[in-house]
Amino acid sequence: MAMQYTTIARVEDILPGQTRMVQVGQCSILLVNDCGVFYALQGLCGHQNLPLAGGSIWQGVLDCPWHHFQYDIRTGENLYPRRIYPLNALPRLRQQVRPLHTYAVRVVAGKVQVEVPRCDLG
Numbered sequence: 001m002a003m004q005y006t007t008i009a010r011v012e013d014i015l016p017g018q019t020r021m022v023q024v025g026q027c028s029i030l031l032v033n034d035c036g037v038f039y040a041l042q043g044l045c046g047h048q049n050l051p052l053a054g055g056s057i058w059q060g061v062l063d064c065p066w067h068h069f070q071y072d073i074r075t076g077e078n079l080y081p082r083r084i085y086p087l088n089a090l091p092r093l094r095q096q097v098r099p100l101h102t103y104a105v106r107v108v109a110g111k112v113q114v115e116v117p118r119c120d121l122g
C-alpha cells in the first residue's frame, strides 16, 4: 500500500511529556512527545475505543485516562492488563489488549510528520 508522510504539527506545539490528538484523513492519531522524541499511535484505546487524548506519559508508557490500560509508546504493545490477567480465560479481554497501531514519525524543518496510507488521507 502506498504510504505518504503528512505534516501534523510543529515541533514547538507539543512540549516534552505532552500529547495531542490529530485527525489525519480517516485515522485518529495520538502524537506523543517523550523527552523530545515524537511517537504516533492509534488514538483510540483498544479497551472501549475511547480517545487516548489526555493520557499521561511516564517512562515510555502511555496511561489511558479512562480505565488505565497502559501501552508502550514505541511499539503500541499493551502492558496492562495484558501481562496481569489470564487472557485464555477471558476471550473478550484478549481482543481488547491488542497492540495499538503505530505510525512512523519524522521531523523535517521543525515540522512533525507521520506516515499514513495514502488512501487514509481521504
Ligand code: FES
Pocket: 045, 046, 047, 048, 049, 050, 064, 065, 066, 067, 068, 069
Ligand atoms: S478506554 Fe482505555 S482503558 Fe478503558
